[in-house]
Amino acid sequence: MTQPTSEPPSSQTIERLTREAVDELSKLGTYEELETWRVAYLGRRGRLTLLLRGLSGLDIDERRLVGSLANEAKGTLEQNLERRSAEIDGAELATSASQDKLDVTLPGRTTPVGRLHPTTQIVREICGVFSDLGFSVVEGPEVEWDHYNFEMLNIPRGHPARDMWNTLWVDYQNEAGEQPMLLRTHTSPMQARVMESSRPPIRVVVPGKCYRYEATDATHEWHFYQVEGLAVDEGITFADLKGTLYEFARRLFGEDRKVRFRCDYFPFVEPGVDMSIDCFACEGEGDGCRICRDSGWIEIMGAGMVHPKVLAGVGYDPEKYTGFAFGLGPERIAMLKYGIEDIRLFYANDLRFLRQF
């Protein structure tokens, strides 16, 4: 590097100095070298600085010309320095990055991930659809009176239909020596409780646990959830029942699902309905399908028009009011949606099961 000397300022010297400086700069590779270069040309005692100082010896015209050239040269050197500096930055970054490279396939630092039980998820999904259709979500007691669980639903004592609900009874005797307390066998008792405590119009869905005195197997649990629904008002019809449940099925299972309504029996409705959707495993073909047992249809829920005796029992005039009720099993729907083949998995609480949802 040239020692700083006072050169006579002229357009030629400025041009030469600029050329030399730029040429030199292009060969430098470190920040230290750049700093030395900066001091040598642009520093307080740098060549260009000194050259600028020598301008005072020139006459006015020449000074103006050379001065502007010198300032231009200063700008050029500064820009070149900045550019070179950026180039070195990039190169250094590239070098250090290649040394500090991460194995991005290594697992990340774990953060606990919590999940909701699949039943909670599916119950919310079901209630959400009905909520959109104007239904309120309410809950009721899990331990019930025979009165609400059966009597008010047109299932009196000794009625053969009681066989449809094997019951777990609570060890409690009333003064009459009867054993009227039980674990509800469905969430249907809330039909009577809701109607007793309010007047039409009524639209509710009731999610909750239910219990049956039953041996368990892959498709039966003694403890399960049910979502019961009820709509009562003047002028509610069987056609409305079909429309509402059809809309529900479309929203839950998709636009393309076919829905089938057929006659079925529940003592607290008349006419009674079973709603099925076409099997999504076999696309309704049926033959040889395990999911729908060859039928092409999967039963989703029971429903029907509220029985006049149920309405009369809560003091509603059956001549004035009509309504429909329905009930469905969320686990069954989750099983269908997720391909779960054993209902007992739901409440065995094996984390290897629960973590899949």
Place this chain on the structure above:
Amino acid sequence: MKVPLSWLRDYVDVNLPAKDLAHRLTMAGVEVGEVLATGGWSGCFVGQVLAVRPHPQADRLSLCQVTTGTEQMEVVCGAPNVATDQKICFAKVGANLLNTHTGKHETLKAAKIRGVESQGMICSELELGLGEDHSGIIVLPEDAPLGTPLDEYLGDTVLDLEVTPNRLDCFSILGVAHEVAALTGQVVREPDGYYAEEGGPITDDISISVADPDLCYRYTASLISGVTIGPSPQWLQDRLTKAGFRPINNVVDVTNFVMLEYNQPLHAFDYDLLKDKTIIVRRAKVGETLVTLDGIERKLSDRVLVIADSNDPIGIGGVIGGANSEISGSTTRVLLESATFDGYNNRETAQELRLRTEATLRFEKGLRSELALIALRRATKLIQESAGGRISAGIIDVFTGQPQETQKVTLTAERLNRVLGMEFGAETVDRVLNSLGFSTHRAGPDKVEVDVPYWRNDINIEEDLIEEVVRIAGYDSVPTTALSTPIPSQRPDSGRKLGETVKDELAATGLQEVINYPLVSLEDLQKAEWPTNSGETLRLSNSLNVSEEWLRPTLRPSLLGTLAANQGHGEGPFRLFEVGRVFLAQANDLPDERQVVAGILAGQRSEASWLESSGALDFFDAKGVVEALLERLGVSVQYEPEESPFFHPGRCAVIKAENADGATLGYVGEVHTLVADKFDLRPRPVSFFEISLDQLLQAIPDTARHFSQISRFPAATRDLALVLPGNVTAAAVEGIINRHRMVVRAELFDIYSGENVEPGTKSLAYHVYFQANDRTLTTEEVNRSLQGLLRSLEQELGASLRG
């Protein structure tokens, strides 16, 4: 209920494939669970055994000459019951049959068995898929037409119905025939009940009275003398077998046949075993017993209705007969009973005796009394035809109550339309009802009076008729409309909403939701140190097993159990929670059902990682979860030390609301080592929290959150390392710091005891933040405030600055 199509065709033409018929029945509410076809036996024919001789090489085998009428073959047979002249099911070489050794269907080949070639096979039930019996070959009736393909002779289709409890009529083949007729536009052919009476008057031989008419509405009987008991004719045996009944003899089989045909259960007594030619229908006397047909001696209570002779019970009315009057090989006179019993009492009796029979299945549902006589005549005729003998003149018919009038129901077009949301014309209504056997009388274009036929006991109100019309017309004929009634206002259920919010918050904090059975064992409650003798816990009277007998008053054993069940699958972390109900008994009322959230944390804080090891989840992890939850809900609480047998000494805090009168919301702590031992929990410590959601709901501020101004001025920070007596709690220190003037926040960043700190004392170090909303605090202001704070800490807690 098994309905063989061959039998059904006796009463109605079936002119569509079984699968289509099954579909129509199912859509109309008579669900066909399965269509069972027997047959598909190509290469199998009715054959006859011409000669049997022993196999030269094997004692247990025989060589049979078999003919199908056109061909003769020699067959090796291992059945012990094979005999000359038998008609048998013969499978020719090439037939496709179940190989009973491999369990697979295979083509039958000619094969040498112990040196003799067998040119076919004589089949057992098992090989034809007709039953499980493989002990011998099927012996066909003598009149089986030789050479007929077996499909033609034995094949059939059986509809297996899943009958709902209301449709008693579909427990009978005739009832199903009425359904089929209505659904396919056919007409039902009623069976014949006519017979000639050749004997003397029945009243000479038997006297019958009903002492308890409230339980027996009608009792009819006939007498057939000179019968010969033996196997039933083949047609009758076939019918019963295909319907799932075991043939017994030519009298009992008829009673079963007529029951399946008409629904009316009948009973046949050996007349000569009755004392004094007398039958009395009465309640049992206390202490009476009866050995029933199943050989069991039964003690009878006075609610049980018995059929008795002059001395003793000879049957339980509508349930089962007695062994003392059973039809046997030596019976020559049969007294045939066809009665109508009270359904309610019949059901109670069956439950009391734990004896449900084909008879109770029908009687409990309330049979109409018209049926008794119709079925009696039909069965009397068939017994005479199958067992011979003479039928006495006349019958006994004790009608105790008012003769039952035909059920009449009126249906109006207005109601039909209002319930369905569509219109059916009067003609359609009448046509559908008539096709089902109802008679209709028009009382105007919009009103019809309907007589319900005797086989339908489920039609009582207008809606029942509406269902009849719409189910036969098809539910598809009803339009699909959206609800057009006003949307009711929403019913708030704040308890449910809170439960759902809590689930979301805990899941977001990294906990997995579990749902446990709410029934627990007494043992588990005791292991969890729960007081079980307070009478607060309810028990079931018919639990499935002892581990599910008590309604849980706490979630504790549930979650400990869940942890125990999962600990074998890894080292954790286990972060689990449950939102569920606990049940506390109340006098003369349903239990108090309280919603509770509980959580359990144990195992490693994070999955094993290459980054760093994390240590075990502990009390402060559990408390952190609780703090995050309450923070999100806007609930301020205080934690106070608490001792309880479930929690480890010195490691439990009670959570108290700052408002709501300081109500206890719940607990957080480490589970007592001894409790963890009892549940065989491996990871330690086990941290647990539980919060009553009912209490929490009370503690949530009513008002919406209120925004507080964010200061535009900088905060000043001072570090405060305090030395305190060992028993001073952090809560006490923070209480003083946080309420001090200008202090906006304090962070505990270090706790120290040991070297350089006097024994019995500890050091707590805080970052304390001073800030004002209206100005930047000066150094002097901050220092003055800090000095004041130190004085308060010193005076109230004996704190000093750490040197």
